[in-house]
Amino acid sequence: MNELPILITLASVHFVALMSPGPDVALVVQNAARYGRQTGLYIALGLSAGILLHSILSLTGMSYLVHQHPNLFSTLQLVGGSYLTYLGYCALKGCWQAKNGTGSEPNQENNVLLNNKRQAFSRGLSTNILNPKALVFFISLMSSLVPADMSLIGKGIALIMLWGLSLVWFSLLAWVLSTQRMQSKVQAMAFYIDGLCGVIFSIVGTSILWQSIGGLLLNV
Template sequence: MSEFTILATLASVHFIALMSPGPDFALVVQNATRYGRQTGLYIALGLSCGILLHSILSLTGVSYLVHQQPTLFALLQIAGGSYLSYLGYGALKGTWQSVQSVQSEQQNIEDPSLLLTNKRQAFSRGFATNILNPKALVFFVSLMSSLVPATMSLTGKGIALMILWSLSLVWFSFLAWALSTQRMQRKVKAMAIYVDGLCGVLFSVIGLSILWQSTATLFGLL
């Protein structure tokens, strides 16, 4: 298989994965609709940098070594599951408070630690959500090991990294832009509670399922 074919296949598989609903997708949807375009774009940048780091670690074999250490991988899963559950709790708490609020100025009451007040926080939220997601680690280990041969040139591997990073940045940035247009904001504003609630459920279900599996694995190893 030529390097061009490998890179084209890699790009196709990765782009399909990006469009699949998951924590990254939900994070952009929730925050772009709530905080606007700039926050959504910085979250997109954080997510794409997390994907780039996952790609580098997988390509260099570091992620594979982590995946082959059951105790270490279980601890990573616990950390990731806890973080996603934390995001889910915050989103559900904000949804509940919005439902209970009568006056509009009370509808944005949230846990202060979950608010995004600047670019750095938005970038950090995106980066942490991706890099702490153990499912992303497994995905990139599988993707790199199955599609990128060890004999591939350094130039080819560098192009592969750029493809994974740029596709991620373009897709999540487009999503943030599309959800923060004035027309879309008017439509989404009325559904903000439902968006927060749905994203909260998604974060919580994924986070708690990861925690359940990882703690069972960890106790089985002890």
């Protein structure tokens, strides 16, 4: 079986999804713009690690099993939605404090947290792996594009490719936003960037929470 067309299609669909606005892109934009290149690159590493984990779980069928158990999937939605909503709350709270002059620095709490490499990596990993929409996306991607009889080498290449594309895209985004030329422009718009990212996190998080509560109620 010629697996090259499958891999090309898989890469193309995944890359388009990577560029779509969502929590992952918002996290890189918000933090690389505000806290610099190192934080942005470690967040990119965490996000790509989460995507690699999602890909492995989908290829091995573990994600499908989770999705087939309504209570377990609704619980995952509840946890993931709560986490994303919390990120949105923190971003919007920082904007509110900046606007009203309360607090010594907007998002100072997050600044201390994300200046730590390990914490920046963890933030990226958590944001991706706890997003139930990512789980559903990878189940759909793998089940529709990866045939069951695909070779182990082909599956291995697919995993490396999905991880590599994710790391390159998010790292490039972090790099561009943290250049000296961009930093001066971005810092002037930091309030609006934080606000927009806060809205994205909040909308995605609350929509996931709404779905999880509905799912749990249906299964009572």
